[in-house]
Amino acid sequence: MPQFFLNKRLIILLVSIIILVALIGFSLRERSKLTWPEQFVKDTTGWVQSLVSKPANSLAGFFENLQDLQNTYKENKELKTRVEKIASLEAEIQALKKDNEDLRDINGESKTLRDMDPSPATVIGRTPDRWHEMLIIDKGSLKGIKKNMAVVTANGLIGKVKSVNQFSSTVQLLSAMDPKNRISALIQSDTNVFGFVQGYDDKQKVLLVKGIPSGAKVEKGQTVITSGLGGVFPQGLLIGKVVDVKPDQYGLNQTALVKPGADFYDIENVLVIKRLMTQPETSDMSDGKEEDL
Numbered sequence: 001m002p003q004f005f006l007n008k009r010l011i012i013l014l015v016s017i018i019i020l021v022a023l024i025g026f027s028l029r030e031r032s033k034l035t036w037p038e039q040f041v042k043d044t045t046g047w048v049q050s051l052v053s054k055p056a057n058s059l060a061g062f063f064e065n066l067q068d069l070q071n072t073y074k075e076n077k078e079l080k081t082r083v084e085k086i087a088s089l090e091a092e093i094q095a096l097k098k099d100n101e102d103l104r105d106i107n108g109e110s111k112t113l114r115d116m117d118p119s120p121a122t123v124i125g126r127t128p129d130r131w132h133e134m135l136i137i138d139k140g141s142l143k144g145i146k147k148n149m150a151v152v153t154a155n156g157l158i159g160k161v162k163s164v165n166q167f168s169s170t171v172q173l174l175s176a177m178d179p180k181n182r183i184s185a186l187i188q189s190d191t192n193v194f195g196f197v198q199g200y201d202d203k204q205k206v207l208l209v210k211g212i213p214s215g216a217k218v219e220k221g222q223t224v225i226t227s228g229l230g231g232v233f234p235q236g237l238l239i240g241k242v243v244d245v246k247p248d249q250y251g252l253n254q255t256a257l258v259k260p261g262a263d264f265y266d267i268e269n270v271l272v273i274k275r276l277m278t279q280p281e282t283s284d285m286s287d288g289k290e291e292d293l
Helices: 002-028 036-107
Strands: 116-126 134-137 150-153 156-164 169-173 181-187 193-201 206-213 223-226 238-247 253-260 269-275
Touching: 156 181, 156 253, 181 206, 181 238, 193 253, 206 238
Parallel strands: 156 238
Antiparallel strands: 116 134, 116 269, 134 169, 150 156, 150 269, 156 169, 181 193, 181 223, 193 206, 206 253, 223 238, 238 253
């Protein structure tokens, strides 16, 4: 009797395995329709998942909305503080501007390196083979545009006027690979540091500010502007922010890597900047080989 039951169990196990393999093979074959048991199981599973997921998603959404509300409250509080600071800064700037004008009147100084006259212009074309170097604007000599004038966008300096026609002008971007294109720059810190924007790293998308003394303290995040000492550009035009500093190959000077404030690729409207301060003679500013602006 025990041997019979043992054989019976073995036979049942083998039959079960055969049925399981058959069911697996049947379920794996390509079919256009499911069987009614499969449809029932699938529909029931989907209904249960939907029944569970909706309250769970609603609860999760409630907590997410609550968190967003808290973040919005904090951001709103910070923005209000900044707005209050901006209002006080504007009042302080106006007061300082008035004091500066009064002092200039007392000393008989009518102009500074910061004085400028902006002229709006629109980009009407870019040189296809030199997309990252040249663009064309719709203002020329008839509108008072002259060679070497600074060209800026709302976010900062982008280049200078390279050549002028009567009704249009060509602008050379700071990203141009022109070794003669040097711009006198000032790195703002406790003690101002001077250098020259000379070159562009196309891989890192940064400007190279060279000629910085090795002992000068230049740090990441400092603002770089035009110094006004190049003779053509006014002072105070934003160039960008320092992202890194490294010594040159001889170790005598430093080179600052500066992320431009302006986007050289997407440019539609610009301002051509005329410096109001008297410009020195070119022969006094250069040896004839390089242009310092």
